Amino acid sequence: MYFSEHNKxxxxxxxxxxxFAIFLLAVxxxxxxxxxxxxxxxxxxxxxITLDNYKQAWFQPVFQTLFxxxxxISLTVTFITILFAxxxxxxxxxxxxxxxxxxxxxxxxxxxxxxxxRMFLWKVILGYNGVLNSFFExxxxxxxxxxxxxxxxxxxxxxxxxxxAPFAILPIFVSLEKIDRSLLEASNDxxxxxLSQFFRIILPLSMPGVIGAVLIIFIPCIxxxxxxxxxxxxxxxxxxxxxxxxxxxxNNAPLAAALSVTSLLxxxxxxxxxxxxxxxxxxxx
Amino acid sequence: xxxxxxxxxxxxxxxLVFLYAPAxxxxxxxxxxxxxxxxxxxxxxxxxFEELLYENTLHNALFNSLLIAISSTILxxxxxxLVARASTRYIFYGKRISITFILVxxxxxxxxxxxxxxxxxxxxxxxxxxxxxxxxxxxLITPFSTLIMVSxxxxxDISLEEASLDLGMSSFQTFRIIILPMVSxxxxxxxxxxxxxxxxxxxxxxxxxxxxxxxxVYIWSQFRFPAKLPSTMALGTILLIVSLILVSLFxxxxxxxxxxxxxxxxxxxx
Numbered sequence: 001m002y003f004s005e006h007n008k009x010x011x012x013x014x015x016x017x018x019x020f021a022i023f024l025l026a027v028x029x030x031x032x033x034x035x036x037x038x039x040x041x042x043x044x045x046x047x048x049i050t051l052d053n054y055k056q057a058w059f060q061p062v063f064q065t066l067f068x069x070x071x072x073i074s075l076t077v078t079f080i081t082i083l084f085a086x087x088x089x090x091x092x093x094x095x096x097x098x099x100x101x102x103x104x105x106x107x108x109x110x111x112x113x114x115x116x117x118r119m120f121l122w123k124v125i126l127g128y129n130g131v132l133n134s135f136f137e138x139x140x141x142x143x144x145x146x147x148x149x150x151x152x153x154x155x156x157x158x159x160x161x162x163x164x165a166p167f168a169i170l171p172i173f174v175s176l177e178k179i180d181r182s183l184l185e186a187s188n189d190x191x192x193x194x195l196s197q198f199f200r201i202i203l204p205l206s207m208p209g210v211i212g213a214v215l216i217i218f219i220p221c222i223x224x225x226x227x228x229x230x231x232x233x234x235x236x237x238x239x240x241x242x243x244x245x246x247x248x249x250x251n252n253a254p255l256a257a258a259l260s261v262t263s264l265l266x267x268x269x270x271x272x273x274x275x276x277x278x279x280x281x282x283x284x285x
Numbered sequence: 286x287x288x289x290x291x292x293x294x295x296x297x298x299x300x301l302v303f304l305y306a307p308a309x310x311x312x313x314x315x316x317x318x319x320x321x322x323x324x325x326x327x328x329x330x331x332x333x334f335e336e337l338l339y340e341n342t343l344h345n346a347l348f349n350s351l352l353i354a355i356s357s358t359i360l361x362x363x364x365x366x367l368v369a370r371a372s373t374r375y376i377f378y379g380k381r382i383s384i385t386f387i388l389v390x391x392x393x394x395x396x397x398x399x400x401x402x403x404x405x406x407x408x409x410x411x412x413x414x415x416x417x418x419x420x421x422x423x424x425l426i427t428p429f430s431t432l433i434m435v436s437x438x439x440x441x442d443i444s445l446e447e448a449s450l451d452l453g454m455s456s457f458q459t460f461r462i463i464i465l466p467m468v469s470x471x472x473x474x475x476x477x478x479x480x481x482x483x484x485x486x487x488x489x490x491x492x493x494x495x496x497x498x499x500x501x502v503y504i505w506s507q508f509r510f511p512a513k514l515p516s517t518m519a520l521g522t523i524l525l526i527v528s529l530i531l532v533s534l535f536x537x538x539x540x541x542x543x544x545x546x547x548x549x550x551x552x553x554x555x
């Protein structure tokens with residue numbers, strides 16, 4: 001009785017949002033997947049099921065390069081960001097004192113300002129006549145503008161790290177906060193030094209936060225359109241740019257759909273891998 | 286211990302400089318009296334702000350963005366509140382999987398959301414307009430609203446609600462008089478964050494907007510013209526200030542909820 005009452009009331013509340021998600025999420029993903037098995041001849045869709053789009057998406061060197069680059073860039077960004085974020089989250093959690101909330105607020109503010117403008121600013125900073133070059137020339141450090149700053153993968157990595165780092169700190173901070181401080185006292189009493197304490201207690205216990213941060217950064221980065229388009233140049237373009245081109249200029253929606261489904265698969269596999277690693281890692285402790 | 290503390294402090298300060306320095310360029314160059322964005326600065330001027338006053342396309346884009354942001358934020362907050370209430374108050378079949386499903390947009394790259402929605406709209410033969418963007422943004426913001434509202438409802442003492450029902454109030458009265466005021470900081474937080482997300486969202490709007498530009502789509506189109514750079518910087522300065530105000534308000538209401546735990550996805554914690 002009690003349970004069925006809960007069932008009724010629960011679903012009465014959840015019904016509308018659930019149906020909304022079915023129509024705007026499940027149906028679109030299903031449609032896109034279907035489309036990826038069709039082909040397009042100029043403006044007419046040919047609705048015979050074929051794997052041609054996937055053959056192209058997976059085996060043509062252009063797409064392989066783009067997938068590989070997107071993967072490498074987003075993994076690099078993720079790695080650098082975590083390397084940055086961990087000590088900062090650690091500092092706030094262990095030495096933040098009464099000002100923890102203020103520190104967190106300071107770090108998260110930039111995340112809520114326009115992503116588009118922040119990425120664009122990197123173009124302004126790194127450009128040929130940009131802020132950095134003109135500043136160095138003004139100082140007399142260089143005579144010719146540096147050209148290696150903008151329009152390559154490194155610029156994309158730099159801008160993305162700047163864009164996502166604030167968001168990586170939060171989950172790591174939360175998991176560090178959850179660590180029982182008496183465990184640290186115990187390990188000190190039992191003769192651990194700071195380093196071994198870090199590797200034997202703090203790092204393993206904060207792993208869920210690190211994995212959370214990895215997913216929070218990796219997923220949006222691999223599908224990022226704005227940053228590679230603004231600061232990547234031809235050498236720094238990523239898969240999202242190709243999806244957009246296939247959809248609009250190249251007018252090949254089915255291929256764009258196949259590229260999207262493939263990206264989704266890559267994101268899914270890598271995310272599951274990280275979640276699985278996390279489970280396995282935690283079981284050992 | 287003392288020494289390592291110092292090293293960390295240096296890292297944190299370095300990081301904050303890295304984080305904020307680019308944003309500082311916006312006000313610097315939007316008040317700079319020069320068409321090129323470079324050092325040395327040439328003088329103080331407000332012409333770039335004045336130029337914004339005469340940009341009709343900009344005003345149109347701003348209006349579109351506000352319309353989209355307000356509609357999608359309200360819709361998403363209603364949906365998120367329903368999900369959060371169901372999640373925190375009732376135990377029912379399929380709860381975990383259906384709520385996880387609603388939260389999926391959090392972990393999908395935005396370009397995939399855009400492509401999916403565009404495909405459906407094209408297949409259905411529907412026109413692209415501002416309402417298609419509203420739907421896309423509602424889908425995107427609902428998970429954020431849900432997480433914020435879950436922590437608001439988690440804060441709610443269930444015995445207050447039971448007491449009110451025992452004392453003869455109807456469930457609607459209980460909702461209006463007891464529950465709603467107690468979760469209102471959550472509601473306001475959700476509205477503010479949703480508004481900021483929608484106002485800034487580019488890629489879904491870029492795919493779904495058709496011929497009517499939103500503010501980010503307008504800004505994107507301005508990037509192609511070097512002559513428009515300084516006034517774009519001026520626009521950026523205004524946007525920066527607006528988001529700072531909104532996010533500070535958000536922080537204020539979030540503190541009123543006295544919660545730090547909504548950052549962690551803890552749907553079932555009770």
